[in-house]
Amino acid sequence: METKVKAIIQKYDADKGFLVPILQDVQREFNYLPREALDFVSVHLDVPTSRLYELATFYRAFSLDPRGKHELSLCLGTACHVRGAPLIQDNIERILGIKAGETSSDLEFTFETVNCVGACALGPILVVDGEYNGNISITKSNKILKKLGKKVKIDEED
Numbered sequence: 566m567e568t569k570v571k572a573i574i575q576k577y578d579a580d581k582g583f584l585v586p587i588l589q590d591v592q593r594e595f596n597y598l599p600r601e602a603l604d605f606v607s608v609h610l611d612v613p614t615s616r617l618y619e620l621a622t623f624y625r626a627f628s629l630d631p632r633g634k635h636e637l638s639l640c641l642g643t644a645c646h647v648r649g650a651p652l653i654q655d656n657i658e659r660i661l662g663i664k665a666g667e668t669s670s671d672l673e674f675t676f677e678t679v680n681c682v683g684a685c686a687l688g689p690i691l692v693v694d695g696e697y698n699g700n701i702s703i704t705k706s707n708k709i710l711k712k713l714g715k716k717v718k719i720d721e722e723d
């Protein structure tokens with residue numbers, strides 16, 4: 566890990582004025598900001614770790630917890646909820662073997678639920694790696710998970 570973080574710091578000439586881009590690169594490299602990486606940045610740029618944690622919690626793009634390679638967000642806002650989003654949630658949790666808010670141990674998937682993503686007319690909405698998928702059904706969610714590499718049996722067409 567140190568070699569990779571060192572390379573990122575060097576890319577910015579160890580200039581602490583580039584703290585955010587440096588953290589963005591670390592986030593991109595590991596999919597989150599590992600504590601050891603933050604300690605390394607702190608020592609090599611002479612920036613207090615408290616400042617790094619401040620930035621890490623301020624920007625939504627940063628995560629202090631490991632994130633999966635694929636990020637799935639299911640809308641549980643009212644419109645999506647009444648159209649069956651809780652059933653989709655159960656299905657996704659069962660197939661991924663994790664609960665909403667968790668990341669799979671192989672770091673392939675992070676699944677979370679969110680409130681209204683502003684596309685109510687197309688609900689239920691499942692956002693997969695930033696891409697909106699509307700009118701999600703059990704079958705559609707199965708197809709998406711299959712495409713992402715999960716073994717899923719598709720029973721029906723819709």
Ligand code: FES
Binds near residue numbers: 642645683
């Ligand atoms: S309630 Fe789901 S997009 Fe608005």
